[in-house]
Amino acid sequence: MTEQIRVVIADDHQAVRSGVATILATDPTISVVAEVEDGFSAVEACTKYSPDVALVDLRMPGTDGIWATERITSHTDTRVLVLTTYDSDELVAEALAAGAHGYLLKSASGPELVQAVRHVAQFHHVIDPAVAGGIIERLVAVKALPHSGMRQAPLHKALTEREQEVLELVATGMTNQAIADHLNIGVTTVKTHIASLYSKTGVTSRVELGQLMFM
Structure with a gap:
């Protein structure tokens, strides 16, 4: 059945x-x-x-x-x-x-x-x-971020390399489990990184974290 x-x-x-x-x-x-x-x-x-x-x-x-x-x-x-x-x-x-x-x-x-x-x-x-077209454009924008001026902002200088990776994946809509699988780390570790992102960025939700990537 x-x-x-x-x-x-x-x-x-x-x-x-x-x-x-x-x-x-x-x-x-x-x-x-x-x-x-x-x-x-x-x-x-x-x-x-x-x-x-x-x-x-x-x-x-x-x-x-x-x-x-x-x-x-x-x-x-x-x-x-x-x-x-x-x-x-x-x-x-x-x-x-x-x-x-x-x-x-x-x-x-x-x-x-x-x-x-x-x-x-x-x-x-x-x-x-x-x-779908709009989402593809946003993903392309995220992929191009290493070459943009955004990463030179003080906020992103304050993030560790792993926190930056987690932030980018949150922006694509990945769940904690999907991020953990993608980075080969535990879900608890992902939650720890997200908590740190909240603390460093001052935002209070995943929605706001995702929006940081497109500001």
Whole structure:
């Protein structure tokens, strides 16, 4: 028997939640364990049900999707797939920096949504083709940073070589586990470096850390 992919849906529109649940129900290996309407409830649901994937909208009342994504990926093993109408490069970058494994527009077809959920559940990253171009441009910019004037800034002189590496990987949207695997170090060590980055930069979230790379 194929193991079920457990999913939480977070969107402030009941019709959207129902529609997404109906689409996911077409795949017998996917099971929706909770539907919630705001970011805080999404975090609570992921903590309570330990789903494999959380589908999170960006704009919800009270606490938004970026806030929820950062807390879900920081405090649970759930992977986040952002499902939204917004195609802004800035929002895509913020979502990935917050730890999202995927970013999909609501204009995606049913089969595309199902496939995206399955890919994210398997720890793959999924980016909607409509927004992929902007992300590629940002990654190219990060790769070019060693030759830019940015690294001459006092802030970056204060960082160790390893902290700089971790900062660059956070900016690409990697989770702590992915960074640990990439650098061949422990997750606890990654968390220590990120804590040091918070202290040295004065920022308080992964989103803000990621944005430092594009300022």
